[in-house]
Amino acid sequence: MAVDLTTTLSWKSATGDASTMLDELQPNILKPHVRDHLSALFLRFTNVVEARVFLATLAKQQMKSAKQHLREVDAFKADATTGTPYVGVGLTASGYRFLGVRKAPADPSFQRGMRAPETRRTLTDPPRSTFDPGYRDELHAVVLVGDATDSAMTARRNEILALLPDSATVLTEEIGLGRINARGESIEHFGYVDGRSQPLFLGEDLDAEKNTTDGINVWNPGAPLGQVLVPDAAAPNPAAHFGSYFVFRKLEQNVRRFKQAESDLADTLGLRGTDRERAGAMIIGRFEDGTPLTTQREDGAESPVSNNFTYDSDENATKCPYQAHIRKTNPRGSGGVEELPQERQHLMARRGVPYGERADDPNADLPPSARPSGEVGLLFMAFNASLGNQFEFTQANWANNPAFPRVRTVPPAPPVVPGLDPVIGQGTRTPSDYVVDWGGKAKQTADPVPQAVTLKGGDYFFMPSLAFLRALA
Numbered sequence: 001m002a003v004d005l006t007t008t009l010s011w012k013s014a015t016g017d018a019s020t021m022l023d024e025l026q027p028n029i030l031k032p033h034v035r036d037h038l039s040a041l042f043l044r045f046t047n048v049v050e051a052r053v054f055l056a057t058l059a060k061q062q063m064k065s066a067k068q069h070l071r072e073v074d075a076f077k078a079d080a081t082t083g084t085p086y087v088g089v090g091l092t093a094s095g096y097r098f099l100g101v102r103k104a105p106a107d108p109s110f111q112r113g114m115r116a117p118e119t120r121r122t123l124t125d126p127p128r129s130t131f132d133p134g135y136r137d138e139l140h141a142v143v144l145v146g147d148a149t150d151s152a153m154t155a156r157r158n159e160i161l162a163l164l165p166d167s168a169t170v171l172t173e174e175i176g177l178g179r180i181n182a183r184g185e186s187i188e189h190f191g192y193v194d195g196r197s198q199p200l201f202l203g204e205d206l207d208a209e210k211n212t213t214d215g216i217n218v219w220n221p222g223a224p225l226g227q228v229l230v231p232d233a234a235a236p237n238p239a240a241h242f243g244s245y246f247v248f249r250k251l252e253q254n255v256r257r258f259k260q261a262e263s264d265l266a267d268t269l270g271l272r273g274t275d276r277e278r279a280g281a282m283i284i285g286r287f288e289d290g291t292p293l294t295t296q297r298e299d300g301a302e303s304p305v306s307n308n309f310t311y312d313s314d315e316n317a318t319k320c321p322y323q324a325h326i327r328k329t330n331p332r333g334s335g336g337v338e339e340l341p342q343e344r345q346h347l348m349a350r351r352g353v354p355y356g357e358r359a360d361d362p363n364a365d366l367p368p369s370a371r372p373s374g375e376v377g378l379l380f381m382a383f384n385a386s387l388g389n390q391f392e393f394t395q396a397n398w399a400n401n402p403a404f405p406r407v408r409t410v411p412p413a414p415p416v417v418p419g420l421d422p423v424i425g426q427g428t429r430t431p432s433d434y435v436v437d438w439g440g441k442a443k444q445t446a447d448p449v450p451q452a453v454t455l456k457g458g459d460y461f462f463m464p465s466l467a468f469l470r471a472l473a
């Protein structure tokens with residue numbers, strides 16, 4: 001039976017093509033793989049035969065399937081048996097051309113690539129000349145190696161480097177390093193819980209969300225397989241062999257500038273005492289501990305933090321501003337432009353991990369001057385079925401678009417222009433409105449939050465099926 005892409009999949013009872021799909025799919029797509037220690041190796045080949053042998057050997061000797069990953073997660077839950085490292089492989093469009101593969105993935109954004117002038121214009125990206133040196137030349141492939149410990153990750157990384165032929169060059173390597181807060185939840189460098197809200201593709205994960213967290217009756221995170229999987233046209237059997245488009249963006253975070261902006265916004269609004277924490281929450285849409293601002297005036301939500309919310313009871317943004325990062329990037333039905341089913345299709349599977357080390361505790365009460373101003377950030381990674389309708393749409397039509405969400409006003413009331421996403425918006429920033437008291441009426445206009453996230457490199461990849469990789473040599 002054909003893989004049903006229109007709904008979620010219960011992997012334990014999968015049969016036929018769906019079962020084959022899981023045997024031949026790379027891990028970390030349908031469900032996040034632990035990657036608190038990550039190496040991302042960016043490669044350029046010069047010898048077609050050696051490149052093909054290298055990729056096929058990786059698939060045969062170093063890579064596990066999505067199904068094996070899911071089994072390992074169960075074994076870990078049952079008796080703490082540790083799993084094996086994640087090894088993922090992606091190819092750029094120029095990588096496909098170099099390898100001489102016919103029927104390369106057809107997504108037009110993928111074919112153009114992240115470095116094309118048209119893509120740069122769409123995303124308002126900075127020029128490539130400002131990127132880290134390793135990203136200025138054309139890339140062919142990425143190899144991701146991830147695990148829970150540095151030793152396991154590094155050992156596997158070294159095995160893979162030993163397989164690399166001399167005809168291939170590592171143009172650059174990024175090292176991801178997961179961080180956690182006092183409650184053990186993953187955070188990014190500004191100090192906020194990250195990775196909580198995700199589309200869920202597996203029936204088992206949706207059941208767990210329903211039965212063991214705050215539920216799914218208000219916001220249902222379930223998403224159809226077709227939102228992340230695409231048939232691997234170049235594989236032996238595209239009906240059962242699938243892959244996914246992978247976005248990689250190295251986003252440097254100027255933590256000092258961001259923390260200063262939080263403090264300046266609190267001053268502008270006259271926030272005092274613990275209520276000053278609400279300034280940052282109005283930028284992100286959640287407090288540092290993950291508490292959604294639309295549901296609570298202060299932090300302190302349970303762990304795992306809630307995700308079962310929408311903005312339905314916050315139509316006028318008197319709790320969470322329209323421009324808050326999570327409201328811009330997932331309006332949960334309140335975007336005002338599309339119906340919910342269409343609006344939901346823009347969501348992608350985020351798989352990022354922070355990078356860079358620092359001495360200060362991101363959640364400590366310290367002056368901005370004690371914060372790093374560079375060298376730390378987020379290795380933003382996400383899986384998509386359509387780059388144009390997911391990653392690019394989110395960045396361009398939502399985050400960079402000052403008029404999103406579309407807010408209906410009745411004349412003579414002036415039009416509402418929410419402004420750019422204060423975290424990731426690229427483009428000219430204009431002032432935004434913020435409510436002074438949580439749930440109150442009075443709003444105040446504040447200077448734009450300065451841009452504290454800068455793109456330093458990245459590319460679009462396709463992560464093909466294992467069957468495709470094995471067949472390369």
Ligand code: HEM
Binds near residue numbers: 188253380391399
């Ligand atoms: C350094 C850059 C970034 C930082 C610091 C950041 C931070 C965060 C935080 C703290 C959350 C809340 C945690 C959660 O709900 O899971 C979040 C959620 C999210 N972010 Fe980002 N993010 C960054 C880049 C991006 C980019 C580049 C995109 C897409 C273009 C993006 C899209 C999203 C989405 C879709 C959500 C989930 C919103 C929801 O479902 O409610 N983020 N981000």
Ligand SMILES: [Mn+2]
Binds near residue numbers: 277280288
């Ligand atoms: Mn704080």
